[in-house]
Structure formats: structure tokens, C-alpha cells
Amino acid sequence: KGGEQRVVMQSDTELIDEVVVVAYGTQKKSSFTGAASTVGAKSIEKRAITNVTAALEGNASGVQVTAATGQPGESSSIRIRGFGSVNASNAPLYVVDGTIYNGSIGDINPADIESMTILKDAAATAIYGAKAANGVIVITTKKGRQGKLRVNFSGGVFYTLKPDLGKLNLMNSSEKVDFELGLASRSDLDYRSDYGEVSRLLSKYGQLDALRENGFNGISSEAQRAIDALRGQTTDWGDVIYRNAVNQQYNLSISGGSDKATYYFSGGYYNEQGTTRKTGFERYNLTLKTDFDLAKNLKAGVSLFLNDSKKNGYLTDGDAFINPANYSRNANPYLQLTDEKGDYIYDPDIEGYSGRYVKFNYLEEVDNTDYTLKNRSIKPLFTLDYRLTDWLKLQTQFSMQLDHSATEKVAAKETYYVRKYREKTRGNDGSYFLPDGGIIQNSTKDMNQYHWKLQGEFNQVFGEVHAVNYMAGIELRRSKVTDLMTRGFGYDPNSLTTKPLVFPEGSTQIDNAEFKQYSKSFTEDRFLSVYMTGSYTYNNRYTFFGSLRYDGSNMFGVDRKYKYLPLWAVSGAWNINREAFLSDADWLSDLKLRASYGVQGNVDKDTSPLVVGEWDNTQVLPDNSESNIIVSSPPNQYLRWEKTTNWNGGLDVAVLGNR
Numbered sequence: 001k002g003g004e005q006r007v008v009m010q011s012d013t014e015l016i017d018e019v020v021v022v023a024y025g026t027q028k029k030s031s032f033t034g035a036a037s038t039v040g041a042k043s044i045e046k047r048a049i050t051n052v053t054a055a056l057e058g059n060a061s062g063v064q065v066t067a068a069t070g071q072p073g074e075s076s077s078i079r080i081r082g083f084g085s086v087n088a089s090n091a092p093l094y095v096v097d098g099t100i101y102n103g104s105i106g107d108i109n110p111a112d113i114e115s116m117t118i119l120k121d122a123a124a125t126a127i128y129g130a131k132a133a134n135g136v137i138v139i140t141t142k143k144g145r146q147g148k149l150r151v152n153f154s155g156g157v158f159y160t161l162k163p164d165l166g167k168l169n170l171m172n173s174s175e176k177v178d179f180e181l182g183l184a185s186r187s188d189l190d191y192r193s194d195y196g197e198v199s200r201l202l203s204k205y206g207q208l209d210a211l212r213e214n215g216f217n218g219i220s221s222e223a224q225r226a227i228d229a230l231r232g233q234t235t236d237w238g239d240v241i242y243r244n245a246v247n248q249q250y251n252l253s254i255s256g257g258s259d260k261a262t263y264y265f266s267g268g269y270y271n272e273q274g275t276t277r278k279t280g281f282e283r284y285n286l287t288l289k290t291d292f293d294l295a296k297n298l299k300a301g302v303s304l305f306l307n308d309s310k311k312n313g314y315l316t317d318g319d320a321f322i323n324p325a326n327y328s329r330n331a332n333p334y335l336q337l338t339d340e341k342g343d344y345i346y347d348p349d350i351e352g353y354s355g356r357y358v359k360f361n362y363l364e365e366v367d368n369t370d371y372t373l374k375n376r377s378i379k380p381l382f383t384l385d386y387r388l389t390d391w392l393k394l395q396t397q398f399s400m401q402l403d404h405s406a407t408e409k410v411a412a413k414e415t416y417y418v419r420k421y422r423e424k425t426r427g428n429d430g431s432y433f434l435p436d437g438g439i440i441q442n443s444t445k446d447m448n449q450y451h452w453k454l455q456g457e458f459n460q461v462f463g464e465v466h467a468v469n470y471m472a473g474i475e476l477r478r479s480k481v482t483d484l485m486t487r488g489f490g491y492d493p494n495s496l497t498t499k500p501l502v503f504p505e506g507s508t509q510i511d512n513a514e515f516k517q518y519s520k521s522f523t524e525d526r527f528l529s530v531y532m533t534g535s536y537t538y539n540n541r542y543t544f545f546g547s548l549r550y551d552g553s554n555m556f557g558v559d560r561k562y563k564y565l566p567l568w569a570v571s572g573a574w575n576i577n578r579e580a581f582l583s584d585a586d587w588l589s590d591l592k593l594r595a596s597y598g599v600q601g602n603v604d605k606d607t608s609p610l611v612v613g614e615w616d617n618t619q620v621l622p623d624n625s626e627s628n629i630i631v632s633s634p635p636n637q638y639l640r641w642e643k644t645t646n647w648n649g650g651l652d653v654a655v656l657g658n659r
Contacts (some may be wrong), residue, residue, distance in 0.1 A: 021117045021138050022124060024098065024455060024471065024531075030578075031467070031537045032544045032596050033571035034124030035648050037061060039116040041142070050158075050249055050270055052108050052116075052139070053078055057479045060118045070325075071272040073281030073311050075106035080135030081120055083274075089602075092118075092135040093128060097303065099399040099451045101139075102479060103377050107307040109268040109285035111154065111251040114142045121648035122598025123571035127531055129551040131566065133600035133644040141303075143289050144255040144262030155250040162242035162275045165328060173334040174231040181227070185212050197334065201226045233334040240337065240362065241324045245273040257291075264289040274313070276324050278366050287625035301383035308376050313367040315409055318417045321351070322360060337363050353423040361415040368412035378402045387415050391460040396453065403447040412438045412493070421489075424514070427504060435490025435499035442486050465539040472532040482522040489517075500507040511616070528552045551601060551641070565641035569598025571648075590654035595647075602642040609639040 018029040020036060037060035044055045053076040057065040064079040083090045094101040096108070119125045119136040128136050171179060180198035183189060193199045193208070202208045205226070207219040216224065241462040253266035269287035286306040294300055316323045321330065336345050344361040352358035379401045411417040418439055424585040425434040455473025462468065491497030501517060503510045551565045576582065577591040612633035618626060 021140050030575055031543045033543055033573040035120040037118045041114050044110055049108050049110050052110055072272040072279050081562055090134050092137050093131045094137050096139045100312050100399055101451055103403050106191040110286050112141045121596050122569040122600050122646040123596035125568045126569035126598040126600050127547040127549055129529055129549045130601040130603050133602040144257045144264040149256040152253045158247040160245040160246050165238040175233050176333055177230050185268055230334040237328040241328045242275050243277050245275045247272045261292045279313040281311045297387040299385040303381040310371040313371045314366050315371055315417050353420050358419045363595050368415045370410045372408045375405045392454045392458050398452045401449040405445045407440040407443040433504055437490035437492055438490045440491040444484045451477045467537040469535045475529040477527040480524045485519045487517050514570045540637045541575045541578050545571045565601050567599050567601050571596030587655055589658050592652040593650045597647045600644045609636055611635040
């Protein structure tokens with residue numbers, strides 16, 4: 001009593017294992033045997049991205065990100081470790097908060113993303129079954145946390161420069177004139193005198209032979225003046241077609257909660273002005289997520305994702321050469337778009353249709369055609385977790401996805417789009433059967449999907465060194481897509497009416513899909529799957545993992561042995577840095593050797609085990625036709641799932657605290 005007591009506190013550093021989001025849950029990074037990369041929320045926020053796919057560019061090894069079309073709102077093409085299919089899609093499978101996502105990945109607000117995990121090899125993806133051969137991108141969205149109310153606002157304005165066509169080193173007007181003169185002076189070439197303004201001027205003044213015999217100085221002064229005048233005519237196609245664009249993005253989120261419930265609400269707005277004139281994209285996002293602790297071992301989650309977007313532009317699908325990116329590189333630099341009165345000047349070098357010239361002016365197409373695409377998506381998600389014991393838990397999840405998209409294409413009468421259509425209706429007598437007026441086309445696509453799964457997970461450590469994890473579940477998924485298209489000819493934008501399309505007797509265009517005025521189709525896919533995984537880790541050093549999944553689908557099964565597809569994977573990992581002989585290597589954060597082998601699956605939806613045909617009409621006798629079916633794909637009872645075998649080996653090294 002009364003004596004001094006000295007207490008010395010020593011630090012006890014415990015290794016905190018990083019958690020990786022993997023198939024149907026999470027896993028310690030040290031015991032993960034597959035190949036994966038993770039992109040976190042901080043990385044996304046630093047780059048101020050506007051599209052989910054942009055977050056992967058340069059952030060994950062083995063992932064190739066390629067701009068698809070460059071249109072506003074367009075998602076990039078993603079390839080994970082090359083191509084994984086011969087006939088089916090090579091796009092990866094997207095999983096959002098545990099459920100398969102079938103819509104446009106660009107509809108997701110990047111500000112709502114907590115992390116993105118890219119699963120690359122069979123050990124990581126085989127458990128996802130069909131469509132996983134091209135890799136899997138697992139997206140986890142943000143949710144509320146206990147504590148005070150948190151309000152977060154972010155906004156950004158981005159200025160995008162228009163393409164610099166000067167870097168393409170295209171010919172200017174004077175260079176193009178010299179080039180055309182050089183071609184015209186050569187008699188050994190199969191010269192096309194109708195193409196190029198220099199050729200037309202030489203033909204007009206009858207000076208082609210004089211040019212070949214005596215050169216440019218040998219032609220008439222009138223022809224020289226007309227040709228030299230072209231050198232002073234310059235159209236900057238970079239300014240005509242493109243513009244500098246201003247894009248805006250704003251996000252607001254509210255989160256918080258107590259020990260009984262947490263919440264996360266967010267709203268996002270994005271407006272992208274395309275660098276191509278008259279193009280743009282606008283998107284609205286709303287996310288609502290709430291998690292409840294209903295009882296000691298029972299948790300529930302309710303989420304709702306809403307999206308509304310609109311894309312606008314003009315028609316460029318009349319021909320490949322009138323696409324802005326193509327036309328800006330091929331149009332003559334001396335070509336003028338309008339005359340002194342402001343009237344359109346048509347490009348005389350356009351191919352047209354079937355050897356016949358069709359008038360085209362770029363500004364006329366921009367002014368007199370319109371393209372609009374509207375998307376609306378609703379995705380509710382319900383989750384229920386029940387922990388029976390510390391080592392056994394059950395989870396069930398149900399989600400729906402309802403997508404609606406509407407496309408409208410309108411072309412006025414005075415456009416290349418309609419003129420070319422008209423040329424297709426020309427008869428042998430020179431008459432046309434296309435009604436006078438414009439063309440309007442409306443298309444809608446409705447997709448509804450439900451996804452339900454039930455799984456149980458056993459996780460226990462025996463004797464402090466034997467860690468065992470086992471998970472098994474069942475999954476049901478159904479999706480139905482309905483497409484509807486209507487097309488009207490002779491469209492009057494004032495009365496909003498169209499005119500009947502009457503095919504003359506004997507016309508071959510009656511079966512042309514371009515003149516189809518109504519079509520409707522639907523596809524339905526159903527999947528039933530059972531899956532299981534198991535792993536064993538000894539002393540946090542050696543891990544062995546295996547997975548097995550059976551997928552069944554209505555797209556196969558004429559021969560029952562091909563109805564179900566078994567997918568499996570085996571893998572192992574050795575955490576070398578946790579061995580005794582490296583215990584003093586404090587600078588070594590991670591050193592892991594891993595290997596895997598497995599079978600992944602894919603589905604080619606363009607094939608069928610059953611006979612596929614199209615309804616048609618055929619002429620049997622004069623003035624008498626009968627319905628028939630044209631077989632487009634013969635039956636194949638041996639049709640089976642597409643399988644991809646995959647092996648992977650890797651050495652993960654990290655030093656100085658993963659720096």
C-alpha cells in the first residue's frame with residue numbers, strides 16, 4: 001500500500017485483412033484464390049467520371065476500354081482479358097448489389113458506386129454460370145451508416161474541345177486542286193470525269209486533252225480562272241460538324257441512421273453536350289436504400305433505383321459515307337454548303353442509289369432530320385438476412401427490373417434520307433410509289449426481369465488454424481423483351497399524319513424490311529441454377545477453393561442431356577509472406593502465389609435447338625397468294641451451351657504498406 005505501481009502499455013498490432021467483393025458475398029483478400037481488381041469510390045471521385053465504364057479505364061489490369069461510337073451518353077466497350085466467345089457476346093456480365101443487371105450500364109450514376117470489382121479468371125467467375133466467360137464486373141452501391149445526418153453535394157462543369165481535324169493532315173483546297181489536276185493529266189488511268197470539280201470544269205470547257213498535252217498553262221484562260229477560283233473556296237468541316245461542348249454533372253446524397261435502421265438517398269443530374277452539333281444526352285438518377293435490424297439476428301434491406309434519360313441527334317444512318325466522322329474526312333475542302341442567297345448547295349460527288357445521283361447537303365440533313373431515344377428504368381431490390389448462429393447464415397434476395405425505351409426517327413421531305421428512300425421505289429417506267437412527304441419511325445422496347453435467389457453460408461474456424469467456408473444456393477431468373485416498330489410514309493409534321501403505302505403490282509420491294517410498316521416481336525429467357533462453393537484455409541497461409549454450378553435454360557434441352565450446363569473451378573493460393581522465414585520482412589506487405597483452372601459458360605442467343613422460321617407470303621397463282629414459313633435456322637437437337645476452359649496463374653506482390 002502506498003507504493004508506486006508502474007504500468008507499461010505495449011502495442012499489439014493485429015493484421016486487418018482487406019475484404020474483396022466476390023461472387024455472392026465477400027472474402028478475405030488473403031484467402032482469395034482468383035484474379036480480380038478493385039476500383040473504389042475514392043478513385044471514381046478523383047477522376048470526376050460521368051459514365052461507369054470510364055472508371056475502369058487505366059484502373060484495372062487486363063481490362064480493355066474502347067469508345068464504341070463516341071456519341072453522348074454512350075457506354076464504352078469493355079473486354080476483360082480479350083475475347084471469350086466465338087458467336088455470342090464478348091461483353092462482361094454486370095452484377096449490381098448481388099443481382100444480374102440487364103440494362104445499359106451507363107444508366108447507373110457513378111456517384112452512387114462504393115466499389116467495382118472485376119473478376120477475371122474461372123475461379124472468380126465460374127460460379128456466375130452462363131454469360132460469365134467474358135468476366136464479371138461486380139458493382140456495389142453506397143448505403144447508409146449509423147450516425148448523424150450526412151449531406152453531400154458535388155458538382156462539376158466540364159469543357160470538351162472539339163476534334164482537331166488539322167492533326168489528320170488533310171489536303172486544303174489548293175492541294176486538292178493540284179491533286180485532281182495531277183490525276184486528270186494522266187492518260188494511263190481509268191479517269192472518271194464526272195467526279196471532282198476540276199474534272200467537271202475540264203469537261204465543261206473541253207480542256208482535258210489540252211491539259212494532257214500542254215499542262216495547266218496550255219488550257220484556256222476561262223478554265224484556268226474557274227479552276228483557280230476553287231483554291232480560294234475553303235470550308236472548315238471541323239467547324240461545320242463539330243463544336244466545343246460544355247457538360248454538367250450534379251449529385252446530392254443524404255445518409256445516416258441508428259442502430260435499428262440506416263438510410264441512403266441520392267439524386268443525380270447529368271447533361272452532356274455532344275461535340276458533334278445537334279447531339280446531346282441528359283440523365284436523371286434517383287436512389288433510395290434503407291436497411292433495417294428487425295431482430296437480433298434478422299436484417300432486411302429495401303432498395304429502389306430510378307433512371308430517366310434522353311438522347312437526341314439527327315439521322316446519319318442513310319449511308320455510311322454521310323456519317324459525320326466519315327464525311328468530315330472525305331468531303332472536298334472547296335465544297336460550299338450554301339450560296340449567296342442561303343440556299344443549299346448539294347454535293348455532286350455523292351454516290352446516291354443504284355448509279356443514280358441523290359442530292360445531299362450536310363446542313364440540310366442536320367436541319368431537317370431528328371433522332372430521339374428515351375429510356376426509363378425502375379429496379380426494386382429486397383434482401384433478407386438471418387443468422388442462425390455465429391457460423392451459419394441464410395440470405396434471400398428478390399429483384400425486378402423494368403426498362404422502357406422509345407426511339408423516334410423523323411426525316412422531312414427535303415432530305416437525302418427521304419430522297420434515297422424514294423429512289424428505291426422507282427419503277428421501270430420511271431414512276432415512284434413512295435407517298436409525297438417525310439418518313440417517321442417509332443420503336444419501343446420493353447424489358448422486364450425478375451431474379452430470386454436463396455443461399456446459405458457456413459463459416460467456421462476450428463482449432464484456430466483450420467478455416468472452412470461453404471456456401472450453397474438456388475437461383476431463378478426470367479426476362480422478357482418486347483419490341484414494337486411502326487413506320488409511316490408521306491409524313492406531314494403539321495397534321496401529324498401519314499399516307500398509305502401502295503405497292504404496284506409485281507414490285508419486289510414488298511418484302512423489303514425497309515418498307516415494313518409494323519412489326520412486333522418478343523423473346524423470353526428462363527434460367528434455373530443451383531450453385532455451391534467451398535474453401536479451406538490452413539493457418540492463413542494455404543487456401544484451396546472449389547465451385548460448382550448447374551445452369552438450366554429454356555433455350556436448350558431438346559436432348560435433355562444438353563439442358564443443364566455444369567460449370568466448375570478449382571484453385572489454390574499460398575501466402576508466402578506469412579511463412580516464418582519471411583516474418584522479419586516488414587517491408588513486404590503481400591506475396592501470394594495462386595493458380596486456378598475451370599470451365600466458364602456463355603449463351604449464343606442467335607441459335608436455337610428448334611426450327612426457326614419467318615412468316616411470309618408467296619404467289620401461287622395469279623391474284624392468289626398463300627402464307628408460308630421460310631426456314632432461317634434448321635433444328636439442331638444437339639445444340640449445347642458454349643463452354644470456355646480457363647487456367648490462370650499469378651504472383652501478387654505488394655511492398656511498403658501496399659504503396
